Structures are given as structure tokens and as C-alpha cells.
Amino acid sequence: MLEGLQKALKQEVSINGKEIIQQLLANAEIAREEKIPICQDTGFAVVFVELGQDVRIVGGDFYSAINEGVRKGYTEGYLRKSIVNHPLERENTGDNTPAVIHTKIVSGENIRLIVAPKGGGSENMSAVKMLKPSEGVHGLKKFVVEVVHAAGPNPCPPIVVGVGAGGTFEKAAQLAKEALLRNLGEESKYPGIAKLEKELLDEINRLGIGPQGFGGKITALAVHIEVYPTHIASLPVAVNINCHAARHKEAVL
Amino acid sequence: MDRISLTTPLSGNVVENLRSGQRVSLNGIIYTGRDAAHKRLVEYIEQGKKLPFDLEGQVIYYVGPSPARPGMVIGAAGPTTSGRMDLYAPKLYALGLKATIGKGRRSPDVIRAMRKYKGIYLAAVGGAAALIARSIKEARVIAYPELGPEAVHELLVEDFPAIVINDTLGGDLYDESIKLYSEHREDGRI
16 A cells, blocks of 8 residues: 555645645655554444354354454454444444454365454445446446546545445445455456556546545546456446555465 | 645635635634534524524634544544535535635535625645644534534634635636546547
């Protein structure tokens, strides 16, 4: 991310934009020195689990263990507790639990955990749309650019744009989130999609929103697209926006 | 670029002279409030109850800080998205609030209220939360402690950096900036 911001600083032409990127770099430095988060929104704990099919978990409930880890991490790490117990009653749970856990069964005997805390501001600017297959690649591009345009300054640009295309309604949304897990700017393994990622990044950066919406050429640092087979009738597209504080950490057990 | 130094509480005269795009640095007491606190503040107003602080000339910073480590004043303390407070903000400007600090666009209703009641909207840099925390010298919870990070804090700030987004004449830095740099059509369509 810091490399991405350094590169963006060179490409940005607006004075306001450059100043913001410099502040974000200085912020990262201060956060490291003082051991405080780069952003106060330390997120919803989203945990991706790749569970080896030869693993047997004993001595307790796996999801409870993950939530216990979140509780400890957010309490002992002085991270903000941002979760409410119910979407309408809205009482803070006090320990940032529960996590959102996505589990995939894979071959092997390891458990891979990827923790990707997700801030609310950028999550709120995300969207899913069921396009018609006839809308094709143009429809997809149009939708992604419209979502970023509508988000404007709200999700703390420069942003990372995760796109999920294909599957079903919920699969597209999950793909969009998985797309955000990729290292910044790492291309899709499919050449056609990698080309589309570049074209979309260019389109988005011509919107003029710029860092923090103060104008400029760097609205997004990267566009990552994940695809999946889909129904003959469908072209689901999901756009999940991440702010510049795109934080991930992984461990293999 | 030079920053205009402001001291709270803000006078109407000072606020009316500020223009969108100007950089400011705030000094003095400001109050925090976000979603849950705003809901309560407006409920208190509707029920005729006394608010935890006097709104006249005051500044509300939309923030839910992360917890302070031992020996520190506050944790990370960057702005949250202001649009979620749009429903409540006009009522507060009407009662004398002079400025709000957050990030992202305000609704037409809030912009109208700022013109009518001579208030402004400032942005702090979203995600520069460790940098901003340095300008916070004292912090204490003065209301609704049960709301955790959403409790109302009284902050003493020194050289708190912000930029004027909306002024009292209808200027809007976000609109002005995108017009300068956009290579797309007005509606963002391609």
C-alpha cells in the first residue's frame, strides 16, 4: 500500500491531491511509531478460512475460537469496537464480535486464515447489480464507473475497487470482496480480465474525484476483478470499495 | 498553502468570511458526535431536554476514536462519513452550531441550512487518523458513555487541520474540484 501511495504521489497532478497523499504517507509513519491504527475505523473483522479437508479440529468450536481471537485482538490491541448487535436495535457488542467468516474447504492438512478488517465508510459505497447478459463488458464498465462516481469523496479515495462478475447475486458480492484480498495492483491471471482491470482503472481515474475528493487523477490505486461461471440468463456484477487503508494479514496453522 | 487559524467558539463574522477550498486550523474545544449520539441529541431537542453542551458557536467533529493506549490522550481519530448525520444536522445548525467536521458530501438540506443559519462544513483527511490525533491535546467523555466509541467527547485541539468544503454562500469544494479535473461527462457516464 505504501508503495502504491508513493507511485500515486508521482502520478498525481493536483496540488490538493499531492498534499493528501503526502499526509497519508506521514500518517502511516506516525501510526507505526506510536502504535496506533492508521484509521480509527478498525473495521468489521472479515475472516477468510481455507480449511484443509484432512484437518480435524478438536477441543472446541472453530467459529467460537475465531471470535475469541477477534475479541482478544480488538481489546488488547486498542482497536475500535465497531459492531452493533442488531441492524435495528444497534447496541454495541463491546468487543467487535462477531466476525464475518467465509469458509472454503481445500485439499491438504493446513488451515489458512486471512483477516481483512473492513471499514464501514467504504463498505457503504459498495453495490450489486444484476445486469442483462446483452449489456456485456460495456454494461459492466458503466456500472463500475457509476458506482465509483456516486461514491465520490465518501469512501476516502484513493480507493481500491474490487469487482465480482458472474455466479449468483451473493456469489458476485463475495467475489468482489475476495478481489480486494489480492496484493495491490496484482493483475488477474486471465489476460482479458487483466486488460479490463487496466481500462477500468483508467476510466475511474478520469473521473477527477482525486484523493479525498479534492480533485485529481488518482481516485483509485487499483481495480481487481474476479470472475465465476454464471447462469445463461444472468450477469451479476458487484463492486466492493476499499479505502486506502486496505489491511490484510494471513497465517497458516 | 497557508492555513487560517480559527479559535472556538466561532463567531458568525469569522465563519461568513471563510470560502470553500480554504485550509484552516482549529484551536480550542470541539465536540465529537456520530450516528447514535446525533439520534439522541435530536431526541433531546424534540423533548425540550438540556443538551450535554451549548451549541452556540460550536463545532461538532464526526468521529468515533479508537481507544487510547495507556498514557496517551486518544487513539486514532479521523473523520467518519458525514452524510449519515445529514438527517440531524439542519436542526443543530438552526440552534447555533457553526461548523461540522467530517468527510464526504452533504445533502441539499444540510447545504441549505448552512446558507440559512450561516454555518460551514469542514473536511479532515479520512484515514489520516494518527496524524490528526496529534492535534488533540485533551479528551474526555461528557455524555452517553454507554455508546462506547460513539459517546460524546469534549476535545481540546491545537492546530487541528481541516479544509472548508461548504461555505455560507453555497460554495462546494467537491463540486468545484471534480469540475476542474474530470475528463468524463457531468454524470460520470462513459
